[in-house]
Amino acid sequence: MPLIRPSRDEDLPAITAIYGHHVLHGTGTFETEPPSLADMTARRADVLSKGLPYLVAEEDGRIAGFAYGNWFKPRPAYRYSVEDSIYLAPDLHRKGLGRALLTALLAHCEAVGIRKMMAIIGDSANAGSVGVHLALGFTQVGIVESCGWKFGAWRDIVIMQKTLGVGDTQPPTELPAP
Secondary structure, three states, X not given: OOEXXXXXXXXXXXXXXXXXXXXXXOOOOOOOOOOOXXXXXHHHHHHHHOOOOEEEEEEOOEEEEEEEXXXXXXXXXXXXXXXXXXXXXXXXXXXXXXXXXXXXXXXXXXXOXXXXXXXXXXXXXXXXXXXXXXHOOOEEEEEEEEEEEEOOEEEEEEEEEEEOOOOOOOOOOOOOOO
């Protein structure tokens, strides 16, 4: 089983390569140009500045995947709701890494006071991502049809959600609002 741990600066080249592969070859992200190492470094810093987790799966000394939660939307009122992102090295799908990363991400997000996690899954044909979210208790709340154009075809997004901790049954513990 992989080691799931907080990401470190030295993980960023591997994170950038994994994500770049998905940008160029997959429909899980609707980006069409791979971000640079500097871009990915800034994105990670943004997540961490909000007190949110940015995790990696390490297997045999290799970064096998990464996952993080970031505010669902940029307004401070959304700071108790995050959108997850999970990406795996292309040769390591269907080995339980996505489940391990998402399980750890859920626990870390709940520990810092997050009450709702959303998955905005690129491409409704993305059975692996939809499946791992369903297996970990997410419910589908909608499909936005044909909202992205990638690889010469219209792509849907699947919207899923999961309540964390006490959810909306109590007021939240105050989280910082940058």
